[in-house]
Amino acid sequence: xxxxxxxxxxxxxxxxxxxxxxxxxxxVTLNYLIEEAKSTGLSIGITSTGRDGENLDVVTLTxxxxxxxxEGMYAATAKNALMFSDAKLEILETTGVYTPMGEVIIVRxxxxxxxxxxxPVSSSDMKYVTRRxxxxxxxxxxxDGAIDRKAVSSPLITDACIIxxxxxxxxxxxxxxxxxxxxxxxxTLKQADKNIQQVLQKQPKTCIIKNNGxxxxxxxxxxxxxxxxxxxxxxxxxAYVFIKGAVTTSLLKNIGENKFLRGIKIIIEDGxxxxxxxxxxxxxxxxxxxxxxxxxxDVIAVTLNPVSPQGYFFDSNLFKSETxxxxxxxxxxxxxSGGDFDG
Amino acid sequence: MEGIQKVDLTKVKPYGDTxxxxxxxxxxxxxxxxxxxxxxxxxxxxxxxxxxxxAVVYSKDLGIGYTFFVMYGKCTHTVDYTTxxxxxxxxxxxxxxxxxxxxxxxxxxxxxxxxxxxxxxxxTVGIDAIMNMKGYNHHFxxxxxxxIVALNMGSQVPNEELAAKAIEMKADAIxxxxxxxxxxxxIPNLTQLVEILEAEGIRDKVVLxxxxxxxxxxxxxxxxxxxxxxxxxxxxxxxTFIVEEMVRRNLV
Numbered sequence: 001x002x003x004x005x006x007x008x009x010x011x012x013x014x015x016x017x018x019x020x021x022x023x024x025x026x027x028v029t030l031n032y033l034i035e036e037a038k039s040t041g042l043s044i045g046i047t048s049t050g051r052d053g054e055n056l057d058v059v060t061l062t063x064x065x066x067x068x069x070x071e072g073m074y075a076a077t078a079k080n081a082l083m084f085s086d087a088k089l090e091i092l093e094t095t096g097v098y099t100p101m102g103e104v105i106i107v108r109x110x111x112x113x114x115x116x117x118x119x120p121v122s123s124s125d126m127k128y129v130t131r132r133x134x135x136x137x138x139x140x141x142x143x144d145g146a147i148d149r150k151a152v153s154s155p156l157i158t159d160a161c162i163i164x165x166x167x168x169x170x171x172x173x174x175x176x177x178x179x180x181x182x183x184x185x186x187x188t189l190k191q192a193d194k195n196i197q198q199v200l201q202k203q204p205k206t207c208i209i210k211n212n213g214x215x216x217x218x219x220x221x222x223x224x225x226x227x228x229x230x231x232x233x234x235x236x237x238x239a240y241v242f243i244k245g246a247v248t249t250s251l252l253k254n255i256g257e258n259k260f261l262r263g264i265k266i267i268i269e270d271g272x273x274x275x276x277x278x279x280x281x282x283x284x285x286x287x288x289x290x291x292x293x294x295x296x297x298d299v300i301a302v303t304l305n306p307v308s309p310q311g312y313f314f315d316s317n318l319f320k321s322e323t324x325x326x327x328x329x330x331x332x333x334x335x336x337s338g339g340d341f342d343g
Numbered sequence: 344m345e346g347i348q349k350v351d352l353t354k355v356k357p358y359g360d361t362x363x364x365x366x367x368x369x370x371x372x373x374x375x376x377x378x379x380x381x382x383x384x385x386x387x388x389x390x391x392x393x394x395x396x397x398a399v400v401y402s403k404d405l406g407i408g409y410t411f412f413v414m415y416g417k418c419t420h421t422v423d424y425t426t427x428x429x430x431x432x433x434x435x436x437x438x439x440x441x442x443x444x445x446x447x448x449x450x451x452x453x454x455x456x457x458x459x460x461x462x463x464x465x466x467t468v469g470i471d472a473i474m475n476m477k478g479y480n481h482h483f484x485x486x487x488x489x490x491i492v493a494l495n496m497g498s499q500v501p502n503e504e505l506a507a508k509a510i511e512m513k514a515d516a517i518x519x520x521x522x523x524x525x526x527x528x529x530i531p532n533l534t535q536l537v538e539i540l541e542a543e544g545i546r547d548k549v550v551l552x553x554x555x556x557x558x559x560x561x562x563x564x565x566x567x568x569x570x571x572x573x574x575x576x577x578x579x580x581x582x583t584f585i586v587e588e589m590v591r592r593n594l595v
Binding site for chain 2: 021022049050051078083084098099100101118121122123124125146147148149150151154221222224225245246247248249250269272273275
């Protein structure tokens with residue numbers, strides 16, 4: 001099934017495109033989705049957590065893809081980015097959400113043209129802006145990510161996400177595959193059981209749940225520095241450890257030292273909360289670390305960019321087939337060549 | 344006066360001895376042994392960079408097969424200065440007294456600011472210039488401000504420690520400085536802090552500011568910060584932005 005058909009069938013409204021690095025191909029993916037959606041007659045809204053559609057990148061000074069907005073499409077973009085756009089746009093609303101490039105403004109294209117999109121920088125503002133786009137008539141909203149920022153793909157903000165990866169991550173394809181697989185693993189963690197979900201809805205803090213259902217809340221400001229205290233509270237009667245917020249390397253190190261590691265399940269909010277070093281993560285998984293998520297992220301596709309702006313590239317077919325091997329069950333699309341005809 | 348050439352701002356090029364002569368001096372190192380062949384290599388490379396009449400005016404053996412060059416050449420390119428637009432933090436800067444009065448009148452409590460030089464960066468000149476009491480270039484730092492509680496965590500602060508400290512102190516603003524970095528490592532380092540703050544659910548509760556010679560307000564947008572300050576900014580600029588942003592976002 002084509003990507004756009006999956007989005008329609010699952011009734012998704014907001015789709016985030018997150019990259020594993022700069023130049024991983026997020027905007028190329030956005031343009032691909034815009035084309036696909038147009039062919040199905042869907043009414044589309046677009047925005048960005050960073051800045052897209054300008055022709056030179058502010059960090060690497062490499063060429064960036066332009067974004068073409070067709071007549072009837074909606075966009076949410078900052079005032080100063082609007083000035084650089086040559087499409088004829090109708091202003092629908094000034095949102096009161098501010099970014100370094102000015103207030104975010106909701107527009108509809110009256111005549112097609114290139115547009116720069118710079119949307120809300122924080123996730124909660126993003127959520128508000130996507131709701132406004134829906135209010136004006138967008139049936140699906142695509143959010144272009146920025147650099148390697150992933151917070152917007154949290155299931156609390158968007159319905160599904162697409163992960164853009166590419167040769168830019170490393171000259172060594174193995175390494176690219178490893179990082180990509182790690183990210184996908186974090187995103188697609190198994191969702192916690194219904195009954196534990198119910199318990200945690202009443203307890204929105206980091207806590208330890210025992211076999212008999214008893215809930216212990218450690219006296220910590222944040223889990224980031226609370227690893228030691230959490231660790232002390234884990235014993236042979238511990239069933240679950242719920243981590244609210246960021247799951248960092250030092251926190252996992254602390255929990256990893258616990259001798260009851262094999263007997264417990266770690267529950268986190270969702271895959272975007274993991275900030276662990278990839279080596280430590282893999283090591284702890286081997287030691288028996290089990291992690292589940294309160295909210296699951298639906299990764300509807302992984303897109304590939306086999307070309308790095310640093311002047312090297314991978315064989316496109318090999319890169320695609322290797323990625324598929326590493327990510328069974330995930331739709332893999334090379335957006336630079338061919339699209340997703342073979343599913 | 345007659346005969347004086349006027350500057351054409353639509354076609355700007357470097358000035359050496361006379362207007363529009365395009366003269367450029369630059370230096371670089373090549374991994375080749377010192378000698379005539381090295382000089383020729385440097386000249387050919389400069390020609391490829393688009394310089395006319397490249398000349399080696401100085402070269403020095405760096406040992407172990409490396410040579411350092413100082414080159415002259417004429418730049419053949421121009422830029423249109425009139426079309427350049429750079430987004431900046433758009434505000435009227437208040438001085439220390441004005442900021443203090445603003446806090447007293449509109450915020451009515453202490454403003455807590457936590458800052459540091461994060462990741463691998465050990466160069467604290469930037470964060471010190473903004474935060475330390477004595478400040479820099481006749482602009483006192485944030486520690487001096489009445490109504491501001493400032494904590495400078497120093498150099499090589501891990502993002503998670505900065506975030507944890509901000510949570511513990513219930514910070515109103517977080518300042519991050521990045522001075523010397525390699526291979527753009529400051530970029531993922533800066534985004535990681537944003538992501539941790541999002542994960543901890545406090546991104547909306549803080550004014551998040553980054554600064555450094557390679558930071559711009561435009562880059563801040565891409566990184567997910569509220570503002571970016573570059574070389575030439577003082578504590579007044581940063582303090583004005585923080586207090587005004589707090590009031591605008593209703594964080595008082």
